[in-house]
Amino acid sequence: xxxxxxNALDTAQLRGASYCDARVMxxxxxxxxxxxxxxxxxxxxxxxxxxxxxLANGAWGFASTDRLTREGVASCAAQAxxxxxxxxxxxxxxxxLAPEESYIDSWQSPFxxxxxxxxxxxxxxxxxxxxxAMRRVKGITLTETDMQFRKIDSWFASSIGSCxxxxxxxxxxxxxxxxxxxxxxQKRSYPNSFGGQHSLQGYELIESLDLLRNAPxxxxxxxxxHSASQCPEKTGTLILGASQLGLQIHESIGHPIELDRVLGQxxxxxxxxxLTLDQLNRLQYASSxxxxxxxxxxxxxxxxxxxxxDDEGVPAQCTDIIKDGQFRGxxxxxxxxxxxxxxxxxxxxxxxxWNRLPIIRMTNVSLxxxxxxxxxxxxxxSDGILMETNRSWSIDDRRxxxxxxxxxxxxxxxxxxxxxxxxxxxxGITTEFWNSCDAICKLAHWTLWGTPNCGxxxxxxxxxxGHGASPARFRNVRIGTAFSNQ
Amino acid sequence: xxxxxxxxxxxxRNKASATELLPERELRRIxxxxxxxxxxxxxxxxxxxxxxVADSLTRFANNGIHQNVAEQGLTVSIRTVADxxxxxxxxxxTDEDSLLGAxxxxxxxxxxxxxxxxxxxxxxxxxxxxxxxxxxxxxALTAEDRARAVRSACDMAVKNGxxxxxxxxxxxxxxxxxxxxxxxxxxxxxxxxxxxxxxxxPAASWAKANFADVRALEPQxxxxxxxxxxxLGVNARELPTGPYxxxxxxxxxxxxxxxxxxxxxxxxxxxKRSCLNDRMGKPLFGRNISIFDDVYHPLQQGAPFxxxxxxxxxxxxxxxxxxxNLVYSRASAKKPRKSPTGHGFPLPNEYGExxxxxxxxxxxxxxxxxxxxxxxxxxxxxxxxxxxxxxxxKVMTGMTRDGLFLVANGRVAGAxxxxxxxxxxxxxxxxxxxxxxxxxxxxxxxxxxVVPAMKVRNFxxxxxxxx
Numbered sequence: 001x002x003x004x005x006x007n008a009l010d011t012a013q014l015r016g017a018s019y020c021d022a023r024v025m026x027x028x029x030x031x032x033x034x035x036x037x038x039x040x041x042x043x044x045x046x047x048x049x050x051x052x053x054x055l056a057n058g059a060w061g062f063a064s065t066d067r068l069t070r071e072g073v074a075s076c077a078a079q080a081x082x083x084x085x086x087x088x089x090x091x092x093x094x095x096x097l098a099p100e101e102s103y104i105d106s107w108q109s110p111f112x113x114x115x116x117x118x119x120x121x122x123x124x125x126x127x128x129x130x131x132x133a134m135r136r137v138k139g140i141t142l143t144e145t146d147m148q149f150r151k152i153d154s155w156f157a158s159s160i161g162s163c164x165x166x167x168x169x170x171x172x173x174x175x176x177x178x179x180x181x182x183x184x185x186q187k188r189s190y191p192n193s194f195g196g197q198h199s200l201q202g203y204e205l206i207e208s209l210d211l212l213r214n215a216p217x218x219x220x221x222x223x224x225x226h227s228a229s230q231c232p233e234k235t236g237t238l239i240l241g242a243s244q245l246g247l248q249i250h251e252s253i254g255h256p257i258e259l260d261r262v263l264g265q266x267x268x269x270x271x272x273x274x275l276t277l278d279q280l281n282r283l284q285y286a287s288s289x290x291x292x293x294x295x296x297x298x299x300x301x302x303x304x305x306x307x308x309x310d311d312e313g314v315p316a317q318c319t320d321i322i323k324d325g326q327f328r329g330x331x332x333x334x335x336x337x338x339x340x341x342x343x344x345x346x347x348x349x350x351x352x353x354w355n356r357l358p359i360i361r362m363t364n365v366s367l368x369x370x371x372x373x374x375x376x377x378x379x380x381x382s383d384g385i386l387m388e389t390n391r392s393w394s395i396d397d398r399r400x401x402x403x404x405x406x407x408x409x410x411x412x413x414x415x416x417x418x419x420x421x422x423x424x425x426x427x428g429i430t431t432e433f434w435n436s437c438d439a440i441c442k443l444a445h446w447t448l449w450g451t452p453n454c455g456x457x458x459x460x461x462x463x464x465x466g467h468g469a470s471p472a473r474f475r476n477v478r479i480g481t482a483f484s485n486q
Numbered sequence: 487x488x489x490x491x492x493x494x495x496x497x498x499r500n501k502a503s504a505t506e507l508l509p510e511r512e513l514r515r516i517x518x519x520x521x522x523x524x525x526x527x528x529x530x531x532x533x534x535x536x537x538x539v540a541d542s543l544t545r546f547a548n549n550g551i552h553q554n555v556a557e558q559g560l561t562v563s564i565r566t567v568a569d570x571x572x573x574x575x576x577x578x579x580t581d582e583d584s585l586l587g588a589x590x591x592x593x594x595x596x597x598x599x600x601x602x603x604x605x606x607x608x609x610x611x612x613x614x615x616x617x618x619x620x621x622x623x624x625x626a627l628t629a630e631d632r633a634r635a636v637r638s639a640c641d642m643a644v645k646n647g648x649x650x651x652x653x654x655x656x657x658x659x660x661x662x663x664x665x666x667x668x669x670x671x672x673x674x675x676x677x678x679x680x681x682x683x684x685x686x687x688p689a690a691s692w693a694k695a696n697f698a699d700v701r702a703l704e705p706q707x708x709x710x711x712x713x714x715x716x717x718l719g720v721n722a723r724e725l726p727t728g729p730y731x732x733x734x735x736x737x738x739x740x741x742x743x744x745x746x747x748x749x750x751x752x753x754x755x756x757x758k759r760s761c762l763n764d765r766m767g768k769p770l771f772g773r774n775i776s777i778f779d780d781v782y783h784p785l786q787q788g789a790p791f792x793x794x795x796x797x798x799x800x801x802x803x804x805x806x807x808x809x810x811n812l813v814y815s816r817a818s819a820k821k822p823r824k825s826p827t828g829h830g831f832p833l834p835n836e837y838g839e840x841x842x843x844x845x846x847x848x849x850x851x852x853x854x855x856x857x858x859x860x861x862x863x864x865x866x867x868x869x870x871x872x873x874x875x876x877x878x879x880k881v882m883t884g885m886t887r888d889g890l891f892l893v894a895n896g897r898v899a900g901a902x903x904x905x906x907x908x909x910x911x912x913x914x915x916x917x918x919x920x921x922x923x924x925x926x927x928x929x930x931x932x933x934x935x936v937v938p939a940m941k942v943r944n945f946x947x948x949x950x951x952x953x
């Protein structure tokens with residue numbers, strides 16, 4: 001693979017590139033699903049190719065190919081340089097990169113059990129058993145389960161002398177029970193909705209989830225939701241479960257801190273951000289108990305945003321995003337770091353595959369744990385609603401106004417969960433919401449959730465991001481709006 | 487080397503031109519090779535998909551190009567059947583060892599599962615209606631061609647004191663499917679897309695088009711339209727939330743009604759997750775709503791066959807407000823004794839099928855006529871981040887974006903701050919007062935479809951944002 005990279009760099013420089021990097025990636029994926037007791041998807045795929053990024057005449061060009069011959073790679077590199085020269089016809093200024101060391105390294109994400117070595121029969125048997133446990137519950141009309149495994153190798157080389165090989169193993173799994181009764185569809189998922197939990201782990205992740213114990217629980221809840229009371233419409237106290245809070249972090253903190261959005265580079269598609277450059281170190285983003293980091297280091301945990309180096313060869317870092325409620329940092333790359341006064345990228349350039357250009361991405365954007373025990377938090381709440389497991393999510397293109405709904409809610413009265421609520425939803429303005437946070441649960445309740453489906457960029461790329469969160473409480477939140485007209 | 491030779495041939499002055507696709511006979515050769523290798527490996531039946539893309543995309547922001555990419559790739563996806571079981575493996579290597587490896591992976595996956603009681607034999611040879619959506623002018627577009635168009639857009643932005651961002655993409659793709667029962671089908675198309683956001687602080691507006699033929703794009707007209715609306719959008723005022731009459735431009739209609747497509751899948755009804763459960767054959771929408779799925783419509787794109795190679799049929803889904811028909815894969819058609827409509831996804835999958843080429847019946851009301859007929863309402867350019875809140879009532883939430891305008895006394899009376907909506911699609915399609923001509927619309931939430939602009943009463947806006 002290194003020969004292919006060297007060939008690409010040599011050709012690009014010969015054609016006039018002032019900087020170039022090449023990345024060969026080999027991606028392997030296995031997908032298993034069941035539905036109503038039968039195997040649904042059963043597939044495996046692999047893809048290998050090279051992406052070549054160059055600077056020529058002060059502008060970027062990128063080309064990719066799966067023709068991994070000497071001629072194919074050289075032609076691709078030449079095409080990248082030609083594209084860069086075409087970019088220069090409409091450039092705004094010359095691209096300047098923040099300095100970075102060169103690295104020669106090899107890294108593999110730790111895992112105990114290679115999911116590709118676990119017999120398929122065993123994997124399917126577990127899914128079918130969970131599926132069966134859900135179907136046994138009266139009122140359940142649809143059961144679904146899924147497992148997904150990925151093994152990604154990347155060989156990155158750049159014209160500043162870096163040669164970095166990384167191997168990542170990613171696992172994911174989830175189950176869901178749906179009930180259709182009397183013109184209403186209700187659904188419960190475990191351990192999270194939209195595919196479950198995903199992390200940079202091996203099959204040990206699947207074994208830790210205890211699907212068989214949780215399958216009947218969520219199925220019972222899905223059926224029971226039909227007779228639950230409608231979530232009221234009001235302004236009040238909200239407690240979010242950890243997985244829902246993870247998505248709240250993703251949408252209302254993770255995206256607005258992406259410096260490419262802030263600088264208008266996503267204005268046509270993903271949108272911009274309310275976090276204009278004048279807000280840095282000035283904005284009271286959240287209440288003083290809120291601390292958020294973007295941490296790609298393994299020390300933070302095996303998240304979907306964990307790696308040793310980003311996809312332009314910058315080592316993984318931990319960046320303060322919100323410190324004691326104050327807005328402190330953006331996600332940057334080598335091209336944009338100097339615009340916020342940094343002399344180095346924060347290491348957040350990531351790509352979906354060999355055929356996509358690396359762009360600024362969330363790593364693990366996490367809310368650090370607080371001090372509350374979850375039972376104490378409930379006991380301390382005289383009147384509120386606990387919402388768990390995302391059902392829908394939406395936020396405006398500058399990341400101010402959001403609305404989320406969850407699969408299930410629980411009314412809290414006098415410090416106790418008193419009844420189940422259906423169709424819960426809440427909405428608000430990002431900074432008002434985060435400034436209303438008055439309690440965050442401790443490390444024992446903290447989970448590094450994986451969001452495997454974050455879309456951004458043109459052409460679209462899907463990326464996995466990590467979000468550590470524990471349950472937290474928010475005051476004076478608008479609740480129930482989504483269903484107020486129905 | 488083939489690639490560089492073709493680059494020279496297609497554009498002697500320009501090495502940034504697009505890659506050429508393989509000839510159809512090469513796709514057939516790959517299919518035949520897989521089928522030849524699969525039988526001795528233990529496959530009783532074999533199906534092969536070959537997909538190739540050569541795409542380029544020039545991205546601009548802040549009045550300059552900041553990203554500019556090209557990709558070329560080919561995948562071979564193989565489904566085998568053995569002992570009543572089936573599975574799929576995909577590779578992007580076409581040498582015989584790699585193809586054999588994918589065949590063996592597919593067989594290994596297949597053997598790992600219980601026998602599938604209702605697995606159908608693969609279909610035999612089919613007859614296909616020809617569609618021609620490959621335009622050589624689009625395929626020949628170069629990075630320089632795109633850069634020049636972008637330069638013009640940025641120049642206009644500078645001249646108007648605005649900031650331009652967007653994309654100019656072009657490319658070509660082809661798909662072939664073949665199986666061991668003699669079925670073979672191939673399809674190729676080109677695509678060109680221009681999308682622009684013009685920003686005039688604090689406002690922005692947007693325009694986008696997507697066609698097989700790059701000559702239909704007219705980037706400069708899109709830029710002019712977005713520029714005018716961005717200027718109109720400055721000084722937006724906050725309006726009270728509540729129900730409004732809305733005039734939805736085609737992109738806004740598309741991104742909403744696009745969420746209906748899966749509800750017309752027979753499998754979705756069988757799974758009881760469609761909003762059409764218990765509602766087929768009964769009046770559900772207004773009488774002015776008729777919907778077809780029609781891959782052959784002149785404004786549509788896409789292959790005339792489905793994931794098993796079954797020819798796509800034109801299907802009347804909604805007839806004057808009444809849901810009449812569903813789409814069927816071979817598997818979902820069997821139980822209710824229907825004919826497959828050619829809308830199945832590649833097997834194995836749990837979703838069955840879906841109509842991918844929705845065409846709405848249109849009307850004759852221009853946007854101007856809709857505005858002129860409105861005492862008080864809102865003109866909506868596009869919608870954003872639409873998600874399903876309630877799957878049976880089909881309540882959707884999302885935001886307006888890039889141009890929301892108050893209409894008063896038959897005229898556009900200034901810009902409004904963006905709203906969040908929570909709106910049932912069923913109710914919305916009951917409340918359509920006027921329809922424009924159906925056009926090929928493109929947005930960001932749904933794939934391209936043929937839809938009209940709509941004037942809709944009683945559209946629910948629940949909250950307002952800060953811009």
